[in-house]
Amino acid sequence: MSSDHDKNDPYQGDPSDPMVPWDLDPWSTGSTEAGDHMNGGMHPHSAGRPAGHAPGSDADARLITQSHERSRAHGLRSADEPDFSSPARGTLSDALEESRFLYQHAAPVMETLYNQIVNTHSMVLLTSSSGFVLHTLGDNDFLEKAQRVALTTGADWSEQSKGTNAIGTALTEAEALTVHGEQHYLEANRFLTCSCSPIYDPYGQVIGALDVTGDHRSFHQHTLALVRMSAQMIENHMFADIFPKAIRLHFHTRSEFLGTLVEGIAVFSPEGRFMSANRSAQFQLGLPFSALKAHTFSSLFGLPVSALIDLFRSAVPTTRQLCMHNGVTVWCQAKVQALSSSWSMSAPSREAADAAPGAAGATPAVARVPARKPQFSSLQYLDTGDPQVSSVITKLRMVSGRDIPVMILGETGTGKDLLAQAIHGDSQRSNGPFVSVNCASIPDTLIEAELFGYEEGAFTGARKRGATGKILQADGGTLFLDEIGDMPKHLQARLLRVLQERKVSPLGAGKEIPVDVAIISATHKNPKAMIAEGAFREDLYYRLNGLVVRLPALRERTDFDFVVRKILKSLCDNGQNVGISPDVMAMFKQYNWPGNLRQLHNLLRTAVVMVGCDGEIDRLHLPDDFIEELGTSPPPAAATPTPAPHLAPPSRSAPPDTAEPPVEIQESQRLEDVALSAMAQALRAHNGNVSAAAKALGVSRNTIYRKKHALPPGLLD
Numbered sequence: 001m002s003s004d005h006d007k008n009d010p011y012q013g014d015p016s017d018p019m020v021p022w023d024l025d026p027w028s029t030g031s032t033e034a035g036d037h038m039n040g041g042m043h044p045h046s047a048g049r050p051a052g053h054a055p056g057s058d059a060d061a062r063l064i065t066q067s068h069e070r071s072r073a074h075g076l077r078s079a080d081e082p083d084f085s086s087p088a089r090g091t092l093s094d095a096l097e098e099s100r101f102l103y104q105h106a107a108p109v110m111e112t113l114y115n116q117i118v119n120t121h122s123m124v125l126l127t128s129s130s131g132f133v134l135h136t137l138g139d140n141d142f143l144e145k146a147q148r149v150a151l152t153t154g155a156d157w158s159e160q161s162k163g164t165n166a167i168g169t170a171l172t173e174a175e176a177l178t179v180h181g182e183q184h185y186l187e188a189n190r191f192l193t194c195s196c197s198p199i200y201d202p203y204g205q206v207i208g209a210l211d212v213t214g215d216h217r218s219f220h221q222h223t224l225a226l227v228r229m230s231a232q233m234i235e236n237h238m239f240a241d242i243f244p245k246a247i248r249l250h251f252h253t254r255s256e257f258l259g260t261l262v263e264g265i266a267v268f269s270p271e272g273r274f275m276s277a278n279r280s281a282q283f284q285l286g287l288p289f290s291a292l293k294a295h296t297f298s299s300l301f302g303l304p305v306s307a308l309i310d311l312f313r314s315a316v317p318t319t320r321q322l323c324m325h326n327g328v329t330v331w332c333q334a335k336v337q338a339l340s341s342s343w344s345m346s347a348p349s350r351e352a353a354d355a356a357p358g359a360a361g362a363t364p365a366v367a368r369v370p371a372r373k374p375q376f377s378s379l380q381y382l383d384t385g386d387p388q389v390s391s392v393i394t395k396l397r398m399v400s401g402r403d404i405p406v407m408i409l410g411e412t413g414t415g416k417d418l419l420a421q422a423i424h425g426d427s428q429r430s431n432g433p434f435v436s437v438n439c440a441s442i443p444d445t446l447i448e449a450e451l452f453g454y455e456e457g458a459f460t461g462a463r464k465r466g467a468t469g470k471i472l473q474a475d476g477g478t479l480f481l482d483e484i485g486d487m488p489k490h491l492q493a494r495l496l497r498v499l500q501e502r503k504v505s506p507l508g509a510g511k512e513i514p515v516d517v518a519i520i521s522a523t524h525k526n527p528k529a530m531i532a533e534g535a536f537r538e539d540l541y542y543r544l545n546g547l548v549v550r551l552p553a554l555r556e557r558t559d560f561d562f563v564v565r566k567i568l569k570s571l572c573d574n575g576q577n578v579g580i581s582p583d584v585m586a587m588f589k590q591y592n593w594p595g596n597l598r599q600l601h602n603l604l605r606t607a608v609v610m611v612g613c614d615g616e617i618d619r620l621h622l623p624d625d626f627i628e629e630l631g632t633s634p635p636p637a638a639a640t641p642t643p644a645p646h647l648a649p650p651s652r653s654a655p656p657d658t659a660e661p662p663v664e665i666q667e668s669q670r671l672e673d674v675a676l677s678a679m680a681q682a683l684r685a686h687n688g689n690v691s692a693a694a695k696a697l698g699v700s701r702n703t704i705y706r707k708k709h710a711l712p713p714g715l716l717d
């Protein structure tokens, strides 16, 4: 292991951190350089003790002693003959059937592993999670010897049946280990040396074991490392297969290890819920699978999942740096292209989940897991020092788990969506779905079907088998009603009924289905003013406003510097180190930020690209319209920019004498016209594609949807 200890590298580990054992090299019993980088093979449950035990080590001796005690407790005696009895009728075929998914992924890896040990008087075995031998590959001379001790397909090598042995003991301890010669409990097995690793499925459960057994004289200290790597390979293969529609994030502290066996792989649902992680990912994140289940992408990587999708949307593979919740920076690649471009923040339909290979039996297992409080809070991540935000978070924590509907108010881009995800992520429901419905982006004619679902043939154009509405999709989790102020009035009444009665009636169903959802709503509008205008139902408002919180606009936040640094860090690519010149920071502080955090994020993203390698963001890297809006068509570098009269109201840092006069109605009206005409033009240019038009204009899709009533008819239908 390198003597230069790097705290930022979880694979070197930190001696002061009990989660990151610094002296482990589980894939190699020696101290090879490769081993130093490959600790990802260690399972987090085994943190704190060596995972690859060379015969004779203290830990090994302890495990073996404990196993011998268990063997005695099972009523076995060391002089017993090996048990040759066949498994009960149907047991083997059941085990084979249950292990089909495992076998399919293990078979090619077993072949490769066998090729590496061929002619060493050894064999490779695959077993079920209960220790039944499912498949063997070996040298003929050794296979014959193995048969004499029942090392054959169908035999039971659990500890209960054979006493201490690598397969049974590795499965009992859920840990890779070698059992050598005399360490076997049964005297009959003491001519063997066996190295075995449990195999985990993508849901964190042990589903089998991979073992190499040979004549004890052929013991080689690298065999266990080989077995562990092969087990990891099987696990990674299963990953690739089981979550075809999810977001797969591949990461490692060293970019050269991306795409290799030791990379971390974490899988998230399209709305950012944690679904799975391989052993390396668990190790790097410092959390075992069970704790990760309470997390979301944003609580682990500090960004909304929409930002991840944006980062990796390109068809060209890109590598980015992200900062994990523990402060460690990793190199990342992600596969997000399979996701639908629209509705990317909402949950996949039940039909889609059911259709995913391997999902049918496995998904419920994840859903059954009792909710746990996350170790690292998503809300805490958003608490970056602004007192208004801190107060919002304190209030939200007070009502957490109390079934109180939360309404989030705030201008566009202030992080309402991200906050809703964090509320869900920190709640008891975090293992349930988070389903987001954007009431502004669904055409009026479809919103009813989208929300409530429909039965087959409920209306012209309905899908053959009907569809589950978003409310039912959120059953057991959280329903996020974004832009609730844009919900058509006739549907407000229906929604109110659902909230009162906790039952949904899909279109054409003629029946009511009970539903259990936590409700979070958000709007950039003023709901009370809407009620006064008759545009929003007062009774619905009082159903939704159990706790109303308001997110401050970016220009009001006191943690502006910190937020800028945080976003900048998340955007830097390939080891880039980009800062901000004091001049630009001063401009930022004077600017009004009408698009808030979204606008800041977009502006920084472009600037970072323009800076290229290391350097500072300067005026040169800012868009012209931004500089124009500030009214600073390049003054001398030292000059303080003055806000443009109609666009930049006084910021918290602007001296009182630079405050501009109130916005004039005519002026803002003219601006509104200009904005509408630009939107109409962009929509026409992109054949009504709102995402493309929004991108071209540098605004959010919501901004366009909000104006739909003012846009020429036909453009947004």
Ligand SMILES: Nc1ncnc2c1ncn2[C@@H]1O[C@H](COP(=O)(O)OP(=O)(O)OP(=O)(O)O)[C@@H](O)[C@H]1O
Residues within 6 Å of the ligand: 304, 306, 307, 382, 410, 411, 412, 413, 414, 415, 416, 417, 418, 419, 482, 524, 563, 566, 567, 597, 598, 599, 601, 700, 702, 703
């Ligand atoms: N706390 C934060 N830290 C860093 N970036 C943030 C934060 N909150 C939001 N952002 C950035 O702003 C973008 C918009 O956030 P979000 O969608 O949550 O805002 P919103 O208020 O829901 O917007 P809208 O009202 O337009 O739907 C995010 O994609 C992210 O880039």
